[in-house]
Amino acid sequence: MPRHDGRSASDLRSIKIKRRYTKNAAGSVLIQAGTTTVLCTASVESSVPPWLKGSEKGWVTAEYNMLPGSTPTRKARKVDGRTTEIQRLIGRSLRAVVDLEALGEQMITVDCDVLDADGGTRTASITGAFIALADAISTIELPDPKRPVFKDSLAAVSVGIVNGAPVLDLDYVEDFAATVDMNVVMTGSGKFIEIQGTGEEATFSEEELAKLLKLAKGGIKQLTEMQQKALGKKWPV
Ligand code: UDP
Numbered sequence: 001m002p003r004h005d006g007r008s009a010s011d012l013r014s015i016k017i018k019r020r021y022t023k024n025a026a027g028s029v030l031i032q033a034g035t036t037t038v039l040c041t042a043s044v045e046s047s048v049p050p051w052l053k054g055s056e057k058g059w060v061t062a063e064y065n066m067l068p069g070s071t072p073t074r075k076a077r078k079v080d081g082r083t084t085e086i087q088r089l090i091g092r093s094l095r096a097v098v099d100l101e102a103l104g105e106q107m108i109t110v111d112c113d114v115l116d117a118d119g120g121t122r123t124a125s126i127t128g129a130f131i132a133l134a135d136a137i138s139t140i141e142l143p144d145p146k147r148p149v150f151k152d153s154l155a156a157v158s159v160g161i162v163n164g165a166p167v168l169d170l171d172y173v174e175d176f177a178a179t180v181d182m183n184v185v186m187t188g189s190g191k192f193i194e195i196q197g198t199g200e201e202a203t204f205s206e207e208e209l210a211k212l213l214k215l216a217k218g219g220i221k222q223l224t225e226m227q228q229k230a231l232g233k234k235w236p237v
Contacts (some may be wrong), residue, residue: 001163001164001165003162003167003174004173004174005034005171007167009165009166009167009168009215010168010215010218010219011168011169012033012157012168012169012219012222012223013033013034013036013120013169013171014032014033014034015031015032015033015222015223015226016030016031016032017029017030017031017032017128017131017226017227017230018030018031019131019135019230019231020135021039022039022041025041025042025043025111025132025136026042026043026044026135026136026139026140027040027041027042027110027131027132027133027134027135027136027137027139028040028041028042028132028135029041029128029129029131029132029135029230030128031124031125031127031128031131032124033120033123033124033169034118034171035116035118035171036114036116036117036118036119036120036121036124036171037114037115037116037124038112038113038114038115038121038124038125038128039111039112039113039115040110040111040112040125040128040129040131040132041110041111041113041132042108042109042110042111042129042132042133042135042136043108043109043111043136044106044107044108044136044139044140045106045107045108045109046105046106047105047106047107048105048106048107049107052105053105055105056101056104056105056143057100057101057103057104057105058098058100058101058103058104058105058106058107058108059100059103059107059108060091060094060095060098060100060103060107060108060110060133061091061107061108061109061110062087062090062091062094062109062110062111062112062125062129063087063109063110063111063112064083064086064087064090064111064112064113064114064122064125065077065079065083065111065112065113065114066083066113066114066117066121067113067114067115070114070115070116070117071117086121086122086125087112089122089126089183089185089194089196090110090112090122090125090126090129091110092193092194093126093129093154093156093185093193093194094110094126094129094130094133094154096154096187096193096194097130097150097151097152097153097154097187097193098133098149098150098151099147099148099149099150099151102142102143102144102147102148102149103137103142103149104141104142104143106140108133108136108137110129110132110133110136112125112128112129117172118171118172119158119170119171119172119173119174119175120157120158120169120170120171120175122156122183123156123157123158123169123183123184123185124156125156126154126155126156126185127155127156127157127223127227130153130154130155130227131227131230131231134150134231134234134235134236135231135234137149137150137236138234138236148236148237149236150236150237151237152187152188152189152191152237153187153188153189153224153227153228153235153236153237154185154186154187154188154193155185155186155188155220155223155224155227156183156184156185156186156220156223157169157183157184157216157219157220157223158170158175158181158182158183158184159182159184159212159213159215159216159219160174160175160178160179160180160181160182160212161178161179161180161202161204161208161212162174162177162178162179163177164179166208166211166212166215167215168215168216168218168219169219178200179199179200179201179202179204180197180198180199180200180202180204180208180212181197181198181200182195182196182197182198182212182216183195183196183197184212184213184216184220186216186217186220188220188224188227188228188237190217190220190221195213197209197212
């Protein structure tokens with residue numbers, strides 16, 4: 001069965017990335033996947049949380065929010081369980097590719113605010129957050145400028161089983177109809193950082209899992225190329 005928007009199983013939605021979208025934050029990226037739109041800003045502070053004081057290590061953390069008008073029914077401005085889970089996922093994912101010692105004692109907070117939600121907001125947040133973080137890190141003084149801060153790049157994409165078929169980058173219509181729903185976070189060099197996969201009202205086989213991961217890997221490869229193009233000479237890995 002063809003996908004409702006005419007894409008093939010392995011097609012991403014149209015991805016748009018705009019750097020320096022707002023003025024004040026050191027990194028500011030608007031990322032769009034179809035109509036899902038997220039603003040990712042990265043702000044630097046010259047101090048770290050108390051438990052890292054004197055450690056000569058930095059910290060990278062993230063916050064995520066869906067703005068009230070980003071969903072068909074107004075989303076109240078509060079931090080619920082889903083929000084907490086997603087912001088922790090974004091922070092963990094970013095830290096997986098950052099050498100915190102190379103950063104020195106400074107903290108970067110990446111804020112991901114969903115302007116328009118149509119499925120895949122956490123994965124778009126992660127893909128955009130990496131670019132905002134790279135931009136922010138390029139503006140700061142490092143203890144050893146020769147020591148790379150990034151060990152790898154990272155991006156994320158959703159995959160799922162819709163109408164019995166594995167597909168890449170689900171929008172809300174597909175997410176709603178999916179029997180298996182998975183978010184995959186990977187490095188640009190093809191290693192996994194995190195996989196969140198759920199069989200909703202259905203189970204899935206090892207064979208289906210392999211197909212989903214293959215689709216995700218293809219998606220991440222394309223997203224990595226887009227990130228690289230967006231950052232140009234600032235590509236940090
Ligand atoms: N959604 C919504 N209100 C909510 C949570 C989700 O309208 O409170 C919609 C939104 O379009 C979102 C989609 O459901 O993108 C899928 O949500 P999910 O929790 O799976 O996270 P996402 O795919 O956005 O990372």
